[in-house]
Amino acid sequence: MAIILDGKKLRDKLLEELKLKIDRLSEKxxxxxILVGDDxxxxxxxxxxxxxAESLGIVSEVFEYPGNVAEEEIIKxxxxxxxxxxxxxxxxxxxxxxxxxxxxxxxxxxxxxxVDCFTDTNTGKLFAGQPPAVYPCTPKGILLLLDEYGxxxxxxxxxxxxxxxxxxxxxxxxxxxxxATVTVCHSHTKNLAKITKTAExxxxxxxxxxxxxxxxxxxxxxxxxxxxxxxxGKLCGDVDFNSVSKVAxxxxxxPGGVGPMTITSLMLNTYDLYCEQKKRSL
Amino acid sequence: MAIILDGKKLRDKLLEELKLKIDRLSEKxxxxxILVGDDxxxxxxxxxxxxxAESLGIVSEVFEYPGNVAEEEIIKxxxxxxxxxxxxxxxxxxxxxxxxxxxxxxxxxxxxxxVDCFTDTNTGKLFAGQPPAVYPCTPKGILLLLDEYGxxxxxxxxxxxxxxxxxxxxxxxxxxxxxATVTVCHSHTKNLAKITKTAExxxxxxxxxxxxxxxxxxxxxxxxxxxxxxxxGKLCGDVDFNSVSKVAxxxxxxPGGVGPMTITSLMLNTYDLYCEQKKRSL
Numbered sequence: 001m002a003i004i005l006d007g008k009k010l011r012d013k014l015l016e017e018l019k020l021k022i023d024r025l026s027e028k029x030x031x032x033x034i035l036v037g038d039d040x041x042x043x044x045x046x047x048x049x050x051x052x053a054e055s056l057g058i059v060s061e062v063f064e065y066p067g068n069v070a071e072e073e074i075i076k077x078x079x080x081x082x083x084x085x086x087x088x089x090x091x092x093x094x095x096x097x098x099x100x101x102x103x104x105x106x107x108x109x110x111x112x113x114x115v116d117c118f119t120d121t122n123t124g125k126l127f128a129g130q131p132p133a134v135y136p137c138t139p140k141g142i143l144l145l146l147d148e149y150g151x152x153x154x155x156x157x158x159x160x161x162x163x164x165x166x167x168x169x170x171x172x173x174x175x176x177x178x179x180a181t182v183t184v185c186h187s188h189t190k191n192l193a194k195i196t197k198t199a200e201x202x203x204x205x206x207x208x209x210x211x212x213x214x215x216x217x218x219x220x221x222x223x224x225x226x227x228x229x230x231x232x233g234k235l236c237g238d239v240d241f242n243s244v245s246k247v248a249x250x251x252x253x254x255p256g257g258v259g260p261m262t263i264t265s266l267m268l269n270t271y272d273l274y275c276e277q278k279k280r281s282l
Numbered sequence: 283m284a285i286i287l288d289g290k291k292l293r294d295k296l297l298e299e300l301k302l303k304i305d306r307l308s309e310k311x312x313x314x315x316i317l318v319g320d321d322x323x324x325x326x327x328x329x330x331x332x333x334x335a336e337s338l339g340i341v342s343e344v345f346e347y348p349g350n351v352a353e354e355e356i357i358k359x360x361x362x363x364x365x366x367x368x369x370x371x372x373x374x375x376x377x378x379x380x381x382x383x384x385x386x387x388x389x390x391x392x393x394x395x396x397v398d399c400f401t402d403t404n405t406g407k408l409f410a411g412q413p414p415a416v417y418p419c420t421p422k423g424i425l426l427l428l429d430e431y432g433x434x435x436x437x438x439x440x441x442x443x444x445x446x447x448x449x450x451x452x453x454x455x456x457x458x459x460x461x462a463t464v465t466v467c468h469s470h471t472k473n474l475a476k477i478t479k480t481a482e483x484x485x486x487x488x489x490x491x492x493x494x495x496x497x498x499x500x501x502x503x504x505x506x507x508x509x510x511x512x513x514x515g516k517l518c519g520d521v522d523f524n525s526v527s528k529v530a531x532x533x534x535x536x537p538g539g540v541g542p543m544t545i546t547s548l549m550l551n552t553y554d555l556y557c558e559q560k561k562r563s564l
Contacts, residue, residue, distance in 0.1 A: 124402025179470040
């Protein structure tokens, strides 16, 4: 039976440490969040982020816009936030409505306040093996979780399923920077099971139940980034936990695995940006 | 016996077409090249680029600096070239001497004159699946060569050996953007042969003879990006051509495969940047 990679436990530990650091600050870090439209999951995510921030003493300002807001209005707000010295970190909750050019909006965030590592400047640094302002939240959370359990990626074959800009691609770059051999699979991959069976570490970030027992070799380390609801409304990941946990050596559950680590990374990133900005302004 | 992916033939065809386009221009495109120190291969590469440019009617200005030049002096020159409307494309020949921060120098190039696609802004776009100003020369040349022979990457398993910022990493991103399943191997990869044998397309960019017949399955498409000299001074690639060409379906030779395509891409990129800048200044 696999060892559970317990994201909640690590989150609690890391955020407790972070809270102590923030308690000592006279001026508090500030995270600004932009939320457009009334996508229900987006609203839930933003509320969760706000609640986590406030419980740590991080100031969280949420700017809400209706779904039909003009792109320029959001960009103008971001420029204000860029110039505002009391704001350390800026997050635009994705997805944005279709009439808005998401890349243009994201790239209007000042790279030193880009708490998600989504701007071209920061992803370009990630790509070149240089440190970005901070690392993207989900892949960073996954690496923190692997570190906590003493799992070293050097020389391991990591198979990433999913190639999103938020998880799959940055995860593959960060695993490569840790000297893993990396394979990226996606919807056009033929014979997925043949490839997942070559994985020593399997990271799935798709959003549907896809990874079954017969797709994983014995001893594989399985990281489940997916989150979706099944037909009876139960939260599930990409991995069929019950069967896969019998062959895996380690496995992250859903919920309680990667999810809590993503929000932990966001809090750590906000604090890191704050510290970097304070250092620069000395 | 494998079909030869003939880079010289395609180069001649593409550059002939390009020359006709440039002949029609009243004002000629201009490529500025910065060469630091007296690394012999760098000097040869720069001379080849200059010669290719001039044969097409592209103006090529080479700015040479001694190996002990200050970083700031190069950056000042780049800023001048950025501001100079008669210069369309800027190339810094790598490697730079160790006392110079290469990333800082590269990132001082204006993204719209970044003919190699090396700046963070452009690699960030590549990473995000957005078009950069132009695509990096060697991977672009490889895709042009594959296109010429009707080889579609969609759904194929592409294994890239080498993870440089110039070839391995951008090649993997560009193959991913073409819907290939992509694996990146490197010096820390264990059991390389086991992975190369899963490749439908194998791209090696290492710089030593590494890929032997027993590492390639029958029908594999083999792209050799490496270039080195053997003990008797003969130019060779990463691939043992004589034996591998017996099992591969297609193979690019060294010399005459990827090399001519890299320089072709540089010329095409210079022209594309010129056209884009003219369009913007209308």
